[in-house]
Amino acid sequence: MVYRFIVFTLMLFWTVAYCSDDVIISNYKLPKNNALEVYEKTKDLELLKTLFEQTNDFESIEIKDNKIFLEKKPTLKTLNISGNKSFWKSEIKAITGLNENYTFDTSLLQTIPLRIRQFYADKGFLFTTVDITSNYTPDGYATINLKINEGKKTKLNDIIFLSDQSISELDRITFLKVLKLKKGDYLYFDEIEKKIENLLSFLRKGGYYDAFVNLQDIEQVNENYANLYVAINFGTKYTVNFKGNKAFNENELRKLLTLEENGFNHYQLNKSKENIIEFYKGQGFLDVDVSYEVSESEDLYQGLYSLFSIININIEEGQRYKVDKLEVKTDTPGIMDGVKKILSNYYNQRELKEFLEKREEDFYSKGYLSVNYSIKENVKDNGLVDVEISFYKGKQYILTKINQENYKTKIEVKLPKIYDPKEIVEIQKTLKKSLQEDGFLDGDVLLNVITQEKEDKVEVIADFVYEKGSIYKNGITFIYGSNYLNPKVVKWQLREKDTFDSKVVDVAINRLYDSRLFDYINPVFLKNEEEKVLDKALILHDDKRGLLQGSVGYSTDQQFKVSAALILKNLFSYGLESSIYLERSNFQTNYRLSFGSxxxxxxxxxxxxxxxxxxxxxxxxxxxxxxxxxxxxxxxxFVRLRITFESKDSSLDKLTLPSPVKSYSQFKISLSLTDDHRNSKIDPKKGYLFISKISKSFKDIDYYSGELSLRLYSEFFNYLVFSPRFSTGYIFKNNNTLPISERYFLGGISSLRGFGIDEVAGEKGIGGNSFILINNDLRFLVYPKYNIYLLTFYDLGNVYTDFKEYKSHKFRKTAGIGIYVPTPAGSLILDYAKKLDRKPGESGYRIEFSIGLDF
Incomplete structure (x- = not known):
């Protein structure tokens, strides 16, 4: 604390370098922010204090003399870890909770050695020691050193029992068997605790309901071995005797006692008594009576323990009743047969209730909301009982219509459907959230359910009434946290309107993440209910400015593919990016240098x-x-529009098909539209992906072209996904005048499966100026834990040399099965594809495999 006070005092003299006009005074330099801009606009230091508090970067924030004083937490520059021979540094780092280039609370440093020792103890290193030291620079950067002395994994030397009663050698051997520990076993602290719990459970099963067992101490004998001291407080020994039980044995009745779990007291005795009575009555003993008595003894128990108590549970079973008259009133077929089966022998009240409750739950889940049952019993003196059962499912409730008043939000609900009140409440919550996201932050949605009874069902109309309130205006936007990016660039992304629109914020956050400049983005909204203004804070944290990426993959099309990229990010504080990309596969070699933002x-x-x-x-x-x-x-x-300008020189060699030119220059303008409504980029199950492109080629090659692709995703039964795709392209140029490299070919694992890459060249075998490709995939989730799908597919496609062929769309056809495993690093695909229209000289099938990347 003294050191921190000295540093803070010194830094007060340097704050002029860190603030403007002495309004914001900080002990350490702040990352880039627009706090002064916010203050100039609002002149509100309380608001500024609230905004700084959202960052979690400061130990204290005070307003004094029209200034705001910030005591910033130190930033971890380097975390040095030494001595960790048995575990990765990343594992130790995760335990500390510290991240380099993030601020941290210095008070947490005190608990880090304890957490690391606990981690090592759970792994068998019971006597690990940890030393922690820290050094701070005047500008608030910290270096923390962790020195770990692991020692050796600890083995058991002996277990010493400490107890309020003497323990015989025979009991000691028994306890060791329960603990499952013997000399030479490795000791893992978390497992020791579980073994102690097992011993406690064993003692309570033996009647020591008040017993308490804990690990008193661990004594290091030498570098490898340790003694465990286990303290046992036996308390009173209880013996439970059942008297009068003829129909059921003691083992069945002991399961009804609550003493083992909760200890001995009169409340638990009464609870156990009630359980026994309920059990007997459920089995037809309607006159059962249960009582208990407790007596203590000072006599020796088997010559070992001086104090024990006897609990006598007295049971007067009475008669076991049979059903004399049974009356079942119901509108539900099957209830009578089920009841008769249950009551064919003795009157089993418990099983009868379970049966009726299960049927009630089933019907309720199917929309029979008024389903109910009742049981009336008339007990006679001769061991007989008359039972009257009423079970009515009523009419099924069907949701037929959803109305929205005063506002409109898209709801994806297929009607009519079984009415589920819980689902309607969830829809109400979704509509309210959507209303607030549209800027009506005080808005609410009221629900009015209207029912119309028909002959065989009840039709339900859900009427959602919006109470919008006032739409909130956009207030200030506070930007804080980047060490490199100018806050102005972040504000560019918001494109703020006068009123709040959550979609604008969503797009901005997505763009910030897509920029790959940040590893942390936290949007915070501060609502001013009086003025109906919403202030926002964007708390950022920079990712590394330089990035080296590499990938390796394999497919039967391209075989091995290796790529590497060196990326320099956030150049000149304006988010500019430069990259070098290299790629090599059996299909292509690619070199690319990029610069942009x-x-x-x-x-x-x-x-x-x-x-x-x-x-x-x-x-x-x-x-x-x-x-x-x-x-x-x-x-x-969802939607992005791209215009591309491309200029290139191309040359062809190793031609096996004729081409009108072997070298050409080309300038191309393309306009493409992408609409990506997939619910997941890695493993989509709902939505669609639409891509379209129109292009114009100039110079040596002159033509117009258009391409489009639409892929749909539909999920059924939570494990089946149907995904059809339609793709087509057309070049408005005579096929014979096109260089062969500009023509379309099909084939390959991501195209027309069952054919090799470029194998489908049209009826004339020379490629085409157009193509049609239809893929139909049906995926079955067979192993959810590892996201493994069984895939079956049916593909159609071909390329065409003129419009007449294109209109006739004669297809090549394939079908097959496979395994598909989507992962963030690329999919694993293994499939067997068979040609359904095999031609002479063609192979009949193709086995395709891809791993690591989607080619």
Whole structure:
């Protein structure tokens, strides 16, 4: 504390370098923020204090003399860990809770050695020691050193029992068997605690309901061995005797006692008594009477223990009743047969209730909301009972219509359907959330359920009434946390309107994440209910500015594929990015240098990339070099529009098909639209992905072209996903005048399965100026734990040389089965595809495999 006080005092003299106009005074330099801009706009220090509090970066924030004083937590620059021979540094780092380049609370350092020792103790190192030291620089950066002396894994030397009563050698041997420990066993602290619990459970089963067992001490004998001291407080020995029980044995009745779990007291005795009575009555003993008595003895118990208590439970069973008259009133077939089966022998009240309750739950889940049952008993003196059962399921409730008043939100509910009150309440919560996301932050949604009774059912109308209130205006936006990015760039992403719109914020956050500049983004909303204004805070934390990525994959199309990329991010504090990308596979060699930004104003992204690409195709090799430049516009988190300019020079060699030219220059303009409504990018089960592109090629190659692709995803029964895809493309140019590298070919694991890459070249075998491809996938989730799907598919497709062929769309057809495992690092795909229209000279099937990446 003295050190921190000295540092804070010194830093007060340096705050002029860290603030403007002496309004914000901090002991350490702050990351980039727009706090002064917020203050100039609002002149509200209380608001500024609230905003700084959202960052969790400060130990104290005070307002004094029209200034705000910040005591910033230190930032961890380096965490040095030594001595960890048995575990990775990442494991130790996770235990500390410390992250480099993040601020931390210095008071937490005191608990770190304890947490690490506990971790080691659970792994068998009971005598590990940990030393922690820390050094701080004047500008608030800390270096923390952790020195670990693991010692050796600890083995058991002996167990010493400490008790309020003497323990015989025979009992000691028994206790050791219960603990399942012997000399030389490795000791794991978390397992020791479980073994102690097992011993306590054993003692309580033996009648020591008040027993208490704990690990008193661990004594280190030498470097490898230790003694365990186990303290046992036996308390009173209880013996439970059952008297009068003829129908059921003691083992069945002991299961009804609550003494083992909860200890001995009169409340537990009464609870046990009630359980026994309920059990007997459930088995037809309607006149059962149960009482208990407790007596203590000072006599020796088996010559070992001086104090024990006897609990006598007296049971007067009475008669076991049979059903004399049975009357069942019901509108439900099957109830009578089930009841008769249960009551065919003795009157079993418990089983009867369980049967009726289960049927009641089943019908309720199917929309019979008024289902109910009752049981009336008339007990006679001769051991007989008359039973009257009433079970009515009533009418089924069907949700037929959903109305929305004063506002409208899209609801994905297929009507009519079984009415479920819980589902309607969840819809109400969703509508309220949607209303608030649209800026009506005080809004509410009221629910009015209207029923209309018909002959065989009850129709339900759910009427949702919106109480919107006032829409909130956008207030200030506080931006804090980046050490490199200018806050102005973050504000560009918000494109704020006068009124609050959560969709704008969602798009901004998605863009910030997609920029790969941050590993942490926390949006905070501060609501001013009086003025109907919403202030926002975006708390950021930078990721590494440089990134080296590499990947390795394999597919039967490209065989091995290796790629590497060096990325430099957030250049010049404006989010600019530069990267070098290298790729090599049996299909192509690709070199690309890119420069641009993902965080331009107006939701734009733009990159320019010179490149060189060599493709090794089935019918030719293609070498291209040039550059492309694109501008992409994000309209919302689903839709983006991209315009691309490309200029390249290409040359062909190793041709096995004729081509009108072997080298050409090309300038191409493309406009593409992507609408991605998939519910997951890795493993989509609902939604769709639509991609369309129109292009114009100039210079040596002159043509227009258009392509589109639509893939749908539908899930059934929570384990089956149907995913059809339709793709087509058309080049408005005579096929014979197109270089072979500009023509369409199909085939491969991501195209027309069952054919090799480029194998489908059309009826004339020369490629085409158009194509149609239809994929139909049906995935079955067979192993949810590892997200493993069984896949069956049916593909159709071909390429065409003119519009007449395109209109006739004669298809090649394949079908097959496979295994599909989607992962964030790329999918694993193994499939067997069979040609359904095999031609002479073609193989009949193809086994395809891809791992690591989606090619």
């Amino acid at each position: 993902r965080l331009l104003p107006y939701g734009l992204t733009s990159f320019i990339s010179p490149y060189k690409n060599i493709q090794y195709r089935r019918y030719f090799n293609l070498s291209s070099q040039g550059f492309d430049f694109f501008i992409e516009k994000f309209h919302n988190k």
